[in-house]
Amino acid sequence: MAILVLGGAGYIGSHTVRALIEAKRDVIIIDNLETGFAQSIPKEVTFYQADIRNKKELDKIFDQETIDGVIHFAAYSQVGESMQNPLKYYDNNVNGTAILLESMLEHEIKHIVFSSTAATYGEPTRIPILESDPAIPANCYGDTKLTMEKMMGWCEKAYGLRHVALRYFNAAGAHPTGIIGEAHEPESHLIPLILQVPNGQRDFISIFGDDYPTPDGTCIRDYIHVMDLASAHILALDYLLAGGKSDVFNLGNGVGFSVREVIDICREVTDFDIPEKIEARRAGDPAQLVASSEKAQKILGWKSKYADLNTIISTAWQWHQKNPNGFNKQ
Numbered sequence: 001m002a003i004l005v006l007g008g009a010g011y012i013g014s015h016t017v018r019a020l021i022e023a024k025r026d027v028i029i030i031d032n033l034e035t036g037f038a039q040s041i042p043k044e045v046t047f048y049q050a051d052i053r054n055k056k057e058l059d060k061i062f063d064q065e066t067i068d069g070v071i072h073f074a075a076y077s078q079v080g081e082s083m084q085n086p087l088k089y090y091d092n093n094v095n096g097t098a099i100l101l102e103s104m105l106e107h108e109i110k111h112i113v114f115s116s117t118a119a120t121y122g123e124p125t126r127i128p129i130l131e132s133d134p135a136i137p138a139n140c141y142g143d144t145k146l147t148m149e150k151m152m153g154w155c156e157k158a159y160g161l162r163h164v165a166l167r168y169f170n171a172a173g174a175h176p177t178g179i180i181g182e183a184h185e186p187e188s189h190l191i192p193l194i195l196q197v198p199n200g201q202r203d204f205i206s207i208f209g210d211d212y213p214t215p216d217g218t219c220i221r222d223y224i225h226v227m228d229l230a231s232a233h234i235l236a237l238d239y240l241l242a243g244g245k246s247d248v249f250n251l252g253n254g255v256g257f258s259v260r261e262v263i264d265i266c267r268e269v270t271d272f273d274i275p276e277k278i279e280a281r282r283a284g285d286p287a288q289l290v291a292s293s294e295k296a297q298k299i300l301g302w303k304s305k306y307a308d309l310n311t312i313i314s315t316a317w318q319w320h321q322k323n324p325n326g327f328n329k330q
Helices: 009-020 056-065 077-086 085-105 140-159 191-193 228-240 259-270 294-299 310-320
Strands: 002-008 027-031 046-049 067-072 113-117 164-168 170-172 205-208 223-225 247-251 276-279
Touching: 002 009, 009 228, 027 056, 056 085, 067 085, 067 228, 077 085, 077 140, 077 191, 085 140, 113 140, 113 228, 140 164, 164 228, 170 228, 170 310, 191 205, 191 259, 191 310, 205 259, 223 228, 223 310, 228 247, 247 294, 259 310
Parallel strands: 002 027, 002 067, 027 046, 067 113, 113 164, 164 247, 170 223, 205 276
Antiparallel strands: none
């Protein structure tokens, strides 16, 4: 019996695949390689290049393979792009997930762990955020993820699908060995963008808004190491396979860092003076997002191994120094 990882060639998906292999699990990857990278796929796995919106392809794979459960990362995830092109996000994230669930249920696969997001909360009513807090997304990306959560909830009532939605905060860092790391085309995440400055790929880092209601005026986020996210996905799937009930869990370290603080730590880690430039705010960016992960710790037995932001950034810097162009040829 194998674990199917959808989007397993992407950033968080590829790190989860490595964690599954390290845990001696059989892994199958489905990825259309639109944003993922073939170079990140280990030889030990079975790989299908396919799109979750193509039911015929999914049915064929489910007919061929014996699958225990599904871990779902196959979604677009850029806040800014989602505000400019919402139909693209609803087509892939919502419609794609509907097609996936239909095929899963037809093949009697009823356990799925879903990569959700803190963006489901929108502007939080309190810090740290609890899973029971209102979910009122401030951007289209967050709304598509919340819709996916609701879809799985209704599928449980109708068909007995059991699911876990992991609402995680800002993923960062790289595999400790440096074998894989974060690469997007184009890059949009804060830490790799900052590290492009000491890597000689940009002259400065942009700060989008310095007038938020925070101590230094810049947005505050909770950063979590990608391998800690990977371990949570495995724990969540094992929890479901052992009979656990459907649920939603936050994943974060419970500590918020402002954009300026992250830049300062990058300066410390890289020993490089990183110039900054203030730009206008971006649409859909909440002022603060910090998680309470007590529920995941209590129910899933999850605990972050790489909680220190200096450590998170150091693993990222190790990857980016050796791979300044990501998975592309150097």
